[in-house]
Amino acid sequence: MELRLLVTFEKVATVLSFTRAAAELRYAQSSVTAQIRALESSLGAELFDRLGSRIRLTEAGERLLPYARQMIELAGEARAAVAGAEEPAGTLAVGTMESLTSYRLPPLLEYFHHRYPRVRLSLRPTLGDETRRALRQGTYDLGFLMEEETEHTGLESEVLTAEPLALVAAPGHRLHGTEPAVGDLVGEALLATEPGCAYRDLFERELTAAAPVSFLEFGTIEATKRAAAAGLGVCLLPEVTVAAELAEGSLVRLEWTPPFTLRTQLAWRSGKRLPAHARLFVERARQLLAEQG
Known part of the structure; x- marks a missing residue:
């Protein structure tokens, strides 16, 4: 079996489209069809x-x-072994999310940009289920997850850090300085990012166990923070995303501790042999998040 035929087969099997596979491989569609037929023969x-x-x-x-x-x-x-001590190179498709891309990963991206300029990072903004599916299909090489669970079918994962959460509101909010119970929160205006985000879904699950609730959705963390600071309601977000606002006083923390713990993880497909540049990325991500605490 020729390796190029297997590469074409793997791409078609991943995207389940001859047309899309041809575009991504930069072949004519007739070439993809001919290669698959040759492999089948x-x-x-x-x-x-x-x-x-x-x-x-x-x-x-x-x-x-x-x-x-x-x-x-x-x-x-x-190929990497034959190249020996050559500078690491290659493309890494990495699934990530706003809270990590904007607030935790910039030092990691800067490090790779300067230290390993031949490693091309392609960041794909997706949430948990979509990231896991893309990893299993081979569309992503690595994926960041922020989840309560640490075991994922078909994937290997490494926990990088626990991700503290903060329930925040505008200064002067009636619950500031108290220790609100779930019943107190059910009656509040609730702000959130989109469904599918683990901390939003877990928060909603916790509240709806007491009474039906609805959220005013803002899509992004930045928009949700601004709405909270404007006094539109309360929101639960990763602490790292609101640290600056809490320090400057435009938001205040409400003394409610979530009964669940999220962990930021880095995952890849089970059985996948990570190339050298992917192993470097995992190692540096591990070091960075350990330093951030």
Whole structure:
């Protein structure tokens, strides 16, 4: 089996589209089709079911996919080993989220930009379920997760740090200086980012156990903070995202401790052999978040 045929097969199997695979591989679509047919001929088995405009893997394709990925990754390792002490290079597709990209990762990105200029970081803004799915499919190389759970089917993950949360409001809020219970919060105007964000979903779960609630959604952390500072309501956010506002006094912390703990994690597909530049990224992320505490 030729490696280039396996690379094409893996891409088509990941995106489930000959057209999209051709675009990402920079081939003509006819070349992708011809390569898949050549691979099927060499194996004596059909790898895809063609369903009109859609495709899906056959049982043979499902069995081949993990081997194809291992062979592609092993070939990359072999090239890196032959290159020896050359400067790390390559592209890393990294799933991340606003709270990390804006408030925790800038030192990591700056470090890689200056120390390893041949490593190209492609940051993909996604939330938990979408990030996990992209990792399992091989669309992302690495993904940051901020979750309560630390085990994820089909993934390996490393906990980098616990992520403290803060319930905040504008100065002078009636609950400031008290120790509010869930019942007190149910009656408040609640501000939030979009659904799918772990801390928002867990907060909503906790409150709806007492009574139905609704949130005024602002989409981004920055917009949610501004709304809280303007006195529109209370919001639960990662402490790192509101540290500056708490220090300057434009927001105040309400003395409510969430009954759940989120952990920032870095994950990748189970069984995936991380190339050297990906291992460097994991190691540096581990060091950085340990220093940030």
